[in-house]
C-alpha cells in the first residue's frame with residue numbers, strides 16, 4: 001500500500017495547552033494504577049473542534065463507550081502519517097474522548113481538517129471522563145486495533161519507547177531524511 005507523506009504538522013486544537021495529565025506521568029484513578037500516560041491531556045470545553053495534525057490515512061475510528069464504573073476512550077481516531085523521503089518514517093496520531101468523529105477507516109485526510117469535536121463530560125460517547133482531549137503520537141507498530149493510553153509493567157500491547165511527547169514532536173517536525 002502506498003503511504004501518503006506528511007509534509008507538515010499542526011496542533012489538533014488551538015491554543016494547544018497541556019493543562020491536564022502530562023506525557024509520562026504515572027496515573028491512578030479510584031485507587032487503581034493505570035500506569036504511565038502515553039499522551040498529553042488538554043482540558044477543553046465540550047464541542048471544541050479537533051483537527052487532523054497532518055496529511056495521512058485514517059486507520060482506526062471507533063466508539064469505545066464508557067460507563068460510570070469504567071472509563072474508556074469514547075470516540076477515538078488514529079491516523080497514519082509518513083515523513084517525506086524517509087525509509088522508515090511511519091508514525092501515528094491518536095485522538096481520544098471525542099464526542100463524535102466525521103472520519104472513517106481508510107479515509108485520506110489533510111492537515112487542519114476537522115475530524116470531530118470534544119465530547120460532553122461523563123457521557124458514554126466521551127468515555128465517561130471530564131471533557132478533554134487525549135492526544136498522542138506513536139512511532140511503534142500498529143496492528144489494526146486501538147492503542148493503549150497508558151503503559152504499565154506487563155503491558156504487552158505497547159512499549160513506552162514507542163511513544164513520543166506529542167507537543168515536542170510537532171514543534172520539532174520538519175521534512176528531512178531520517
Ligand SMILES: [Zn+2]
Nearest residue numbers: 039040041134
Ligand atoms: Zn490522557
